[in-house]
Amino acid sequence: MIDSRPMLQLHNLYRYFGQTRAVDNVSFSVRRGEVFGYIGPNGAGKTTSMRILATLDLPTSGDATVDGFSVVDDPDRVRLRLGFMPDNFGTYPNVNVREYLDFFARAYKFTGRERKMAVERVMDFTGLDVLAEKPTTGLSKGMKQRLCLGRTLIHDPAVLVLDEPAAGLDPRARIELRVMIRALADQGKTILISSHILTELAEICDVVGIIERGQLIVTGTVDEIQQQCRKPHNSVEVRVIGDAAPLAKWLCEQADVSELHANGSSATFTHAGDPQAEADLLRSMIEAGFRVVAFGSQEQTLEDVFMHVTKGLVQ
Amino acid sequence: MSSAAAESTLQPPAATADGLEHNRLVDRLLERLGDHLNPILVKETRQALKSKQFVITFGLLLILAWSWSLLGVAMAGTDVYYSAQGPGMFMGYFIVLAFPLLVIVPFGAFRSLTGEREDNTYELMSITGLNPRQVVSGKLGISALQMAVYLSAISPCLAFTYMLRGIDFVTIMMILVYLVLGSLGLSLLGLLAGTLVSQKHWQVIMSVGVIIGLLFAFWVGCRLCGGMVIEQQVDFFDTEFWVVNAVLLTAYLSYFALLFFASAAQLTFSSDNRTTRLRIVMVVQHFLLTAWFAWGIFAHGLESELLLAYITMAGLHWYAMGACMSSEATELSPRIKRNLPQSFLGRVFLTWFNPGPGTGYILSIAGLISAMVMGLLILPLLDMSNGLYLSPARSSNYGMLCAYSFIGLFYLMIFLGLGNILLRLARRVSQVGVVLAVLIQILLLLVGCGVPVVIQLMSPTLREMDYSLLQVTNPFWTLAHMADRWSAPLETVPLLLILGTTALVLLIVNLVGVAREVRHVRIASPRRVSEEDAVMAAEKVPAEPEKTSPWDD
Numbered sequence: 002m003i004d005s006r007p008m009l010q011l012h013n014l015y016r017y018f019g020q021t022r023a024v025d026n027v028s029f030s031v032r033r034g035e036v037f038g039y040i041g042p043n044g045a046g047k048t049t050s051m052r053i054l055a056t057l058d059l060p061t062s063g064d065a066t067v068d069g070f071s072v073v074d075d076p077d078r079v080r081l082r083l084g085f086m087p088d089n090f091g092t093y094p095n096v097n098v099r100e101y102l103d104f105f106a107r108a109y110k111f112t113g114r115e116r117k118m119a120v121e122r123v124m125d126f127t128g129l130d131v132l133a134e135k136p137t138t139g140l141s142k143g144m145k146q147r148l149c150l151g152r153t154l155i156h157d158p159a160v161l162v163l164d165e166p167a168a169g170l171d172p173r174a175r176i177e178l179r180v181m182i183r184a185l186a187d188q189g190k191t192i193l194i195s196s197h198i199l200t201e202l203a204e205i206c207d208v209v210g211i212i213e214r215g216q217l218i219v220t221g222t223v224d225e226i227q228q229q230c231r232k233p234h235n236s237v238e239v240r241v242i243g244d245a246a247p248l249a250k251w252l253c254e255q256a257d258v259s260e261l262h263a264n265g266s267s268a269t270f271t272h273a274g275d276p277q278a279e280a281d282l283l284r285s286m287i288e289a290g291f292r293v294v295a296f297g298s299q300e301q302t303l304e305d306v307f308m309h310v311t312k313g314l315v316q
Numbered sequence: 317m318s319s320a321a322a323e324s325t326l327q328p329p330a331a332t333a334d335g336l337e338h339n340r341l342v343d344r345l346l347e348r349l350g351d352h353l354n355p356i357l358v359k360e361t362r363q364a365l366k367s368k369q370f371v372i373t374f375g376l377l378l379i380l381a382w383s384w385s386l387l388g389v390a391m392a393g394t395d396v397y398y399s400a401q402g403p404g405m406f407m408g409y410f411i412v413l414a415f416p417l418l419v420i421v422p423f424g425a426f427r428s429l430t431g432e433r434e435d436n437t438y439e440l441m442s443i444t445g446l447n448p449r450q451v452v453s454g455k456l457g458i459s460a461l462q463m464a465v466y467l468s469a470i471s472p473c474l475a476f477t478y479m480l481r482g483i484d485f486v487t488i489m490m491i492l493v494y495l496v497l498g499s500l501g502l503s504l505l506g507l508l509a510g511t512l513v514s515q516k517h518w519q520v521i522m523s524v525g526v527i528i529g530l531l532f533a534f535w536v537g538c539r540l541c542g543g544m545v546i547e548q549q550v551d552f553f554d555t556e557f558w559v560v561n562a563v564l565l566t567a568y569l570s571y572f573a574l575l576f577f578a579s580a581a582q583l584t585f586s587s588d589n590r591t592t593r594l595r596i597v598m599v600v601q602h603f604l605l606t607a608w609f610a611w612g613i614f615a616h617g618l619e620s621e622l623l624l625a626y627i628t629m630a631g632l633h634w635y636a637m638g639a640c641m642s643s644e645a646t647e648l649s650p651r652i653k654r655n656l657p658q659s660f661l662g663r664v665f666l667t668w669f670n671p672g673p674g675t676g677y678i679l680s681i682a683g684l685i686s687a688m689v690m691g692l693l694i695l696p697l698l699d700m701s702n703g704l705y706l707s708p709a710r711s712s713n714y715g716m717l718c719a720y721s722f723i724g725l726f727y728l729m730i731f732l733g734l735g736n737i738l739l740r741l742a743r744r745v746s747q748v749g750v751v752l753a754v755l756i757q758i759l760l761l762l763v764g765c766g767v768p769v770v771i772q773l774m775s776p777t778l779r780e781m782d783y784s785l786l787q788v789t790n791p792f793w794t795l796a797h798m799a800d801r802w803s804a805p806l807e808t809v810p811l812l813l814i815l816g817t818t819a820l821v822l823l824i825v826n827l828v829g830v831a832r833e834v835r836h837v838r839i840a841s842p843r844r845v846s847e848e849d850a851v852m853a854a855e856k857v858p859a860e861p862e863k864t865s866p867w868d869d
Contacts, residue, residue: 057439059586069844074651076585078848080443091435095366096359107355108444113348152440 008033008191009054009160014063016049016215023049024060025215031193031208033159036186038206039195040307046215047195048088051164054193055085067160081109084153088165092137092145098124099133102151109156123151127181143174150181161185163194167201179205203303213311226306234259234271237279239286240295241266248291255282272298355446356454360428361461369424370462373416377466381473384408400482403545409473410491410541416466417495418534419527422502425459426526429510430519448583452507452576459503463496483545486552491541497568502533504575511582512751563608570601578640582750587649591641591671595679598637602683605629606690613695620713623691624720624799630687631724634680638732641676642739643753646829648672648836656838667834673736674830681823684728688721719808720798726815727791733822735760740829764789783807788814 007030016024024046031037041047052058054065056076064071070078093101102123106116124130127147132140140148146166153161163182167175175198183205186192196202202209203223210220219226241248249263257273272279276298283296350358364370388405389396432438441451474492477483506526513522544550551557574597581590609626616622648656648671657666668679696714735757742748742756768787772778778786783797785807794811841849 056443056585069842071650071842073587074649074842075845076587077447078845081445083443085440085443087436087439089436090440091437093359093363093435093437095363100359100362104355104359105440105444107351107358108441108446110445112351116351156445 006033007031008035009037009065009067009193011050011054011065012063014050014053014065015061016046016053016058017061022215024053026063027212027215027217028063029210029217029220031191033191034186034189035207036182036192036194036205038202038209039193039212040199040202040209040303041195041212042311045212047212048164050212051085051162051193051195052087054162055083055087056080057085081156082158083160083162084156084158086149086153086161086163086166088168090149092140092148094138095136097134097136098129098140098148101137101148102129102155105152105155111156119155119157123154126154126184127151128177142169143171143177146170146174146178150178154185158190160191161193163192165195165197167196167198175201199303199307209303211307211310218310223303226303234273235279236269236299237272238267238269238295238297238299239293241268242292242294248286251286251289251291255285258282266294354450354454354457356441356451357457357461360454360458364458364462373420374465374469377412377416377469380412381409381470384412385473385476396480400480402477402480402482403548405480406474406477406483406488406491406545407542409470409477410495410545411538413466413470414495414534414537414541417463417499418502418537419530421459421462421466421499422506422530422533423526424462424506425455425503426506426510426523428455428458429507430513430523433514434516434519442583448580449576451583452504452579455507456500456503456576460500463499467492467496487544487550490550491544494540495537498533498537501568501572501575502530504572504579506530508575508579508582511579512749566604566608570597570604573597574601587651589652589655589671591644591676592669595641595669595676598633598679599683601633602630602687605633606687610690610695618696620717623695623717627684627687627691627717627721627724628795630691631684631728634683634687635728635732637683638676638680638728639735639754639757640750641680642673642732642736642757643748643750644671644673644676646672646674646740646743646833648833650839653836653839654841656836658838670833670836672833673739674826674833677732677736677826678830680732681725681729684725688725692718692721716798719812720795723798723811723815724791724795726812726819727795729819729823730815731757731761731764731791733819733826736826736829737822761791765792769793785810785814 010030011027014024014027015022027046027050029037039047039051049058050065053060054067054072056072056079059073064073066072067079068082070082072079093104096104099120102120103116106119111119121130124133127150129144129147129151132144137145137148146169150163150166153163166182167178170178179201182192182194186205186207194202194206206223208220208222209226211218211226219229221229239245239248243266245263245266245268249261249268252258252261252268252270257278258270259273261268261270272282274282279298283293286296287293384405388401388408392401392404395401429438432441446454474488478485478488509522509526513519574594577593577597581594584590605626609622612622613619652671656670657663668675668682692714735753738756738760739748739753742752748756768790772781772784772786778784783793787793787797788811798808840846
């Protein structure tokens, strides 16, 4: 579904608040149908750049485009193509779910049957149809997130900008939200999503960008980033039948092995070799008579990459 | 149960089925009507019908109206049969109605916008397909709807006062029209106030200001109603009364349009043109003012007082508008540049409607000069047929009027010019909003007026003196001194020289900024925008009819 044309682009975007550089020369593009994960610590500039994309704020310099339209000069055209789900949003008192969505459908100039269908479609997709008559102020956090996602989707935008959509959700709600986002990506929507739950982002994102102190540090697919940030040593865990002490003694004599720890029937160590060398080590281990139950080389996760490339600095 | 009874239970009678069909038809019609209504009006009506605030206010209005009915009649006793009790009763009902209409509804309009900002709902609404004018008209619509509900609730009581004699139908209707117009105007002011502040602490301060202002308006409303009803100061058979009403209505409508566009401009995205519509309204107001004074002069003869009032009002209008326009950004966004006038005549006459403090400064000066040309040349020339104005007896008045007008023009050039320079400097260190810009302009005027007055009051030698050249920076005293004499006072020449030179210097300094703003030229729309516009234009063109015969060519 991914198209080569960029649907969303940031060109040398800057946003200063006094002396603070909230966004500092950020440039990236997201292709049609792609899911872009925007990762960064608190105060890194994610929300600011997303608000600029959503035409809620102006950049100090630089520009961003959505489907070729500038967010600075043509916000009206951008708004028709973009759905924004903020991290912090309010609901109206004395309004139920259907009325809330109906208001936004009217605001996007849907009329008559078209409007009713838009509301039904969104309620059906987000699973809010059973709560249609419930007041919005009485919804749980998870249901409010669904409602906000529904509002974001009401005009069927081609681009979705989702700021921390999974914040504060329980595991079930998070999984359901992830499924919904994946379904939207499969429909060909371009999605820019920020989240602190990196394992989830790794699963749903095609491309990831890491931002810190307003600067985009690294960008690429999860695999590319993992390759770029691969550590020279892999952590390996081995479990054998019986005591691991003889195995530890044997491992001490092997090349590329260091930081060895034995505990009961398992031993952990770091190995400086490539995957081929790891496989040779395992074969030697078995040939040496050790009855290996498990041999695991720990893969570098997005969290490891994140911790590796960011310095935890705040501004 | 008999079979006939069972049949009637299972099958609804034909009349009921017709009724249901009728209801469905009404529903469908209402829904179709609802499609054309402002979405905010629909949403907020739904909210209001469920809100406690509306129920409590409406309930209190009814209780108070009923209570006053009982109390008023009890207090009148048997007099209710023999004397006119209408005015007293009406006054009571007016107070009951005016409080929600002049205080609660406008404050509700103010809170409706500030509340959306507090609850983080405004931003979500602002990025929909609703434009700022729809937001303002939707919020205003809900105020109008509340007024209609309150009015309909109290209308039987007002009809009752008519039956009690002493008050006629025209008076009742006039007062209700004034009340509704007042309430709508105050609601619009409340909305404008709501757009001016976004931070919470400023919202609190603004809330206090709005409440005080609304209570004052309520007091004024009650006093005016008392004057009309109890003291019966109005003569409906007097032509002047209707002329004054027509003037007030014109002014009301023009200021309503100005406030409406100003509120919408405050909600408009920064890169969009927030100004041109407002400037058009300002010019229309100027023409309306001119038209009414021209009518006055032709109806009553060319009186110096009328011309003086005309030029003074034009000066005040353009000073206030110039102060607001000085808050605008000096740079034009590419979006605005796409629509700049490009023909020679367009650039000469329409450039002054483009955003920018420099173009606003020139527009203000041009506005006052046009009033001076009208007041000092055209109207006297048109009125020369009766040969009165330029007679020797009145020529000194004419000279004074000229001096007064030029001094007023110089003051406008000086204060707005100086304010513009200060604001340009202030913009280098921080952003300048409309409130801050107007405050700086007012502060400048206050300093100009206050400092020489304080010096004169504190000096034992000058204390007892009347006007002196020390007050040259005080436009109010200087112009009042000129107008008092009806002949040019001794200070006229030095005043003209001092103020004229200063005004000229400040104009030249400001022309540098004006030149920068005027230099902007139209730029082409981005390719993507042109492409989409072309597609949309093609969709609007009706499809060519298919050939149905060989002769169709």
